[in-house]
Amino acid sequence: MSKSLGFLSIATGLCFLVAGIVFGTLGGIFYLFPQDLRDLLPFTKLRPLHVSSIIFWILFTAIGGLYLYLPKHKNRLATKLGLGQYMLLFTAAITILGCYVAGIFGGREYWEYPPVLGALIAASFVLLGINFYKSIRHKPATEPWPVYRWMWFSGILFFILSFAESYLWLIPYFKQNLVRDMAVQWKSYGSLVGSWNMLINGSALFVMEKISGDKTAARKPLTYFMFFLGLFNLMFNWGHHIYSLPVSNTIRYTAYIVSMTELLILAKIIWNWRSSLTHAKKHSHILAYRFFTAADIWILLNLVMAILMSVPAINLYTHGTHITVAHAMGTTIGINTMLLLASVCYACKRFLGDFTASKLKLLNRGLYLSNFSLLIFWVALIGAGISKTVLQTGNPNLPHALLMQQLVPWFVGFAVSGFGIASGIILIIWPLLASILNRKNKQQLQKRQLQPS
Amino acid sequence: MADRIISTSFGIKLIYGSLFVCFLFFTAFVYTSQVPDTTSLPTRELALQGKHIWQKQNCGACHQFYGLGGYIGPDVTNVISAKGKGETYVRAILTHGTATMPNFNLTLKDIDALVAFLQEADKTGKSERHHFMADTYGQIHPKGNKPPQK
Numbered sequence: 001m002s003k004s005l006g007f008l009s010i011a012t013g014l015c016f017l018v019a020g021i022v023f024g025t026l027g028g029i030f031y032l033f034p035q036d037l038r039d040l041l042p043f044t045k046l047r048p049l050h051v052s053s054i055i056f057w058i059l060f061t062a063i064g065g066l067y068l069y070l071p072k073h074k075n076r077l078a079t080k081l082g083l084g085q086y087m088l089l090f091t092a093a094i095t096i097l098g099c100y101v102a103g104i105f106g107g108r109e110y111w112e113y114p115p116v117l118g119a120l121i122a123a124s125f126v127l128l129g130i131n132f133y134k135s136i137r138h139k140p141a142t143e144p145w146p147v148y149r150w151m152w153f154s155g156i157l158f159f160i161l162s163f164a165e166s167y168l169w170l171i172p173y174f175k176q177n178l179v180r181d182m183a184v185q186w187k188s189y190g191s192l193v194g195s196w197n198m199l200i201n202g203s204a205l206f207v208m209e210k211i212s213g214d215k216t217a218a219r220k221p222l223t224y225f226m227f228f229l230g231l232f233n234l235m236f237n238w239g240h241h242i243y244s245l246p247v248s249n250t251i252r253y254t255a256y257i258v259s260m261t262e263l264l265i266l267a268k269i270i271w272n273w274r275s276s277l278t279h280a281k282k283h284s285h286i287l288a289y290r291f292f293t294a295a296d297i298w299i300l301l302n303l304v305m306a307i308l309m310s311v312p313a314i315n316l317y318t319h320g321t322h323i324t325v326a327h328a329m330g331t332t333i334g335i336n337t338m339l340l341l342a343s344v345c346y347a348c349k350r351f352l353g354d355f356t357a358s359k360l361k362l363l364n365r366g367l368y369l370s371n372f373s374l375l376i377f378w379v380a381l382i383g384a385g386i387s388k389t390v391l392q393t394g395n396p397n398l399p400h401a402l403l404m405q406q407l408v409p410w411f412v413g414f415a416v417s418g419f420g421i422a423s424g425i426i427l428i429i430w431p432l433l434a435s436i437l438n439r440k441n442k443q444q445l446q447k448r449q450l451q452p453s
Numbered sequence: 454m455a456d457r458i459i460s461t462s463f464g465i466k467l468i469y470g471s472l473f474v475c476f477l478f479f480t481a482f483v484y485t486s487q488v489p490d491t492t493s494l495p496t497r498e499l500a501l502q503g504k505h506i507w508q509k510q511n512c513g514a515c516h517q518f519y520g521l522g523g524y525i526g527p528d529v530t531n532v533i534s535a536k537g538k539g540e541t542y543v544r545a546i547l548t549h550g551t552a553t554m555p556n557f558n559l560t561l562k563d564i565d566a567l568v569a570f571l572q573e574a575d576k577t578g579k580s581e582r583h584h585f586m587a588d589t590y591g592q593i594h595p596k597g598n599k600p601p602q603k
Contacts, residue, residue: 034525034553042555043525044511105511109522112511144462150469165480176501179488179577182518187483221456228459228468235476243593244585245519246578248486254479256592313587320520320528320580396583397536400527401552 002067003351005082009064010344011436012090013057014429017337019097020053021422028415032408048100048112054332055110056093058196061340063089063128065203066152068347070135078131085127092120108169108185115167122163129156146218147227148209151202154231155195162191183247190238197336198234204339207346208292211285226268233258243312244319256312285349287363291342294371298334301378302327317393322410323385326378333374333421341428348435359431366427373420380413489577496569503570506563515554519580526554530580533571543568 027046030037067082096113099105106114132152145153166188168174174181209218217223239255305327308314318324345363349355355363384407391403458464494500507513515526522528532538547564550556559567578595579585585593 031525038553038555043523044514047514047523048511106509108508109513112508112514144460144465150465174484175504176492176497177488178491178504178518178574180484182521183483183488186521187480219460221459224459224465228472231469231472235472236479241521242519244580246489246595248482248488249592251483251486252592256590311591312593313591316582316585316587316593320517320524322524325524393582396581404525 002079002082003072005079005086006064006067006347007351007436009060009067009086010347011433012086013059013061013064013340014344014433014436016053016060016093017057017425018429020050020057021425023050023053025415025418025422026050028411028418031411032415034404042103044105045100045103048105048110049097051110052093052096052100052113055196056089058200058332058336058340059089060093061344062155062196062199062203065206065340065343065347066128066132066199068351069148069203069206070132070152075134078134081127081131081134085124085131088120088124088127092117092124095120108166110189111166115170118163118167122160125156125160125163129160132156144219146205146209147223148202148205148218150224150227151198151205151230154234155198155202158191158195158198158234162188162195166192179246182245183242183251186241187238190241191234194230194234194237198230200336200339200343201230203343204292204295207288207343210350211288211346240310240312240315243315252312256310285346287345287349287355287360287367288342290364290367291338291345294367295335295338295342297371298330298338298374302330302335305330317389318385321385321388322381322407323389326381326385329374329381330378334371334378337425338371341432344432348432352435352438355431355435359435362427362431366424366429368424369427370421370424373417373424376417377414377421380410380417383413384410491573491576494573494576496572499566499569500573501570503566503568503573506559506567507570510557510559518574519578528580529571529574530577531575533568533575540568540572543571 023046026041027043027050030041030043030046034043063085096117099113099117104114105112107118111118136149136153166185168184168188169181174184205218205223209215236254236258239251239258243252243255305323309318309323309327387407387410388403391398391406459468491497491500513522515523517523517526517528518530520528532543533540544564546554547557547559547567584596586596587593
């Protein structure tokens with residue numbers, strides 16, 4: 001597919017990441033001064049602005065990876081489809097953020113915008129699916145697809161299905177029953193997260209294959225087996241969100257049995273990949289390697305948390321607390337963002353040339369600062385969650401305002417470390433965006449060709 | 454044997470297809486499984502309007518039902534039946550806001566609808582921890598309330 005479009009998509013994603021961390025930092029400040037900021041920066045606007053910006057960072061950058069890594073086929077229709085896909089998603093993203101700023105809502109958690117805008121996102125993914133199909137069909141496979149191609153395929157397919165499912169609430173049968181509506185809502189959200197994880201993990205595996213030069217890694221039976229476990233999780237591992245909801249026992253036991261093994265799967269793959277790398281190969285893509293290593297550490301940390309949270313008796317105490325937020329942040333920043341940044345670093349180096357020494361310095365500082373700050377942030381959120389559970393369990397009638405007051409020290413911790421994450425991420429984004437936007441590299445971009453996947 | 458199946462295009466497609474079929478069946482089950490029925494409540498239409506207002510004001514950014522939502526504000530699943538709270542308390546907060554919740558300038562009709570929605574939510578079950586008990590497998594169940602069996 002088109003590399004220019006790939007970099008355009010990645011640059012857009014990086015801009016949304018900047019927006020996401022700015023809104024996230026403001027959200028952290030709101031936690032400290034809710035009374036003062038109540039009218040100036042309403043949380044009803046800040047939260048969706050932060051969440052949607054981060055979702056668009058993930059979507060644009062993951063799609064950008066697809067445009068860079070899928071087999072290149074010179075076809076005017078493909079370019080039109082790609083541009084159409086980009087424009088639809090970009091229009092949706094900007095309109096959605098504009099709606100939030102103007103206080104225009106109408107949707108539900110994570111998709112709070114008026115539902116009609118969802119059609120743009122869905123159409124964008126349909127075009128991406130068509131483009132993906134044409135790209136694959138262009139070069140018929142003589143052997144089984146590598147796992148990353150299955151991951152991209154699954155990511156696109158399940159995004160479309162789950163996104164459509166998340167709008168079933170518009171149908172009276174679902175809308176009229178709160179519990180059924182919530183069950184379907186969280187079913188779709190679980191699969192949606194799984195779908196963009198597939199897109200990200202697919203690109204991560206592709207990059208790992210290219211760096212290591214081992215073409216068999218993405219075709220080993222163990223890798224396929226782990227992909228299927230991941231797919232199984234995408235399909236069935238969402239029920240842990242709704243253990244306390246009065247739904248069928250079958251749903252709750254299914255969720256319990258299907259534990260969150262997806263992270264373990266990726267950890268295993270990365271672990272194997274890292275151990276297979278020679279020193280020279282590590283050094284040739286040292287930045288991507290470091291981001292993968294950071295992601296690996298976060299996978300292991302979040303894996304422990306995910307397993308604990310998947311036990312209903314423990315989930316009863318973690319659910320509805322900031323421990324859930326810690327898990328979400330650990331996976332979104334620690335895993336998804338680190339994997340995407342590894343992919344962006346690889347793509348920049350491969351297609352745009354080596355980073356200068358000053359850019360490398362910034363990237364490394366950003367990597368360490370963001371990860372160290374994230375660790376403090378993560379611990380502070382867990383602390384807030386545990387404190388909330390202890391306080392609520394000890395006194396179920398404790399007024400919410402008093403409860404929140406007792407948690408302020410933890411909020412200070414996560415607000416301050418949030419600044420650290422934001423600073424670190426900006427140190428990373430700056431040189432990456434500068435590389436992409438630097439037109440001097442344009443000729444190099446045209447000359448360099450990536451081997452088809 | 455398993456290695457051989459998983460290494461061929463046919464084997465991969467077969468496993469993928471089988472998983473997808475299971476996914477479709479499970480999806481159908483989720484859509485049709487038994488849930489607490491609140492559709493016979495006399496305030497159903499009003500409650501639906503309340504749900505619409507809940508979404509239009511993005512109340513879920515700060516509040517939760519069954520622990521799902523934002524954490525700046527409290528869980529409101531059972532605010533109608535909670536000790537020391539109830540309809541009057543809810544109406545007062547919706548009318549004036551609080552130190553941390555803005556006054557959304559809701560009309561009386563909006564407030565009636567939101568109250569009806571919260572009343573309906575309250576009838577679906579209990580969300581607080583002390584209303585649950587864990588069984589020997591680590592699964593949780595509502596105390597003294599038989600969960601749906603289907």
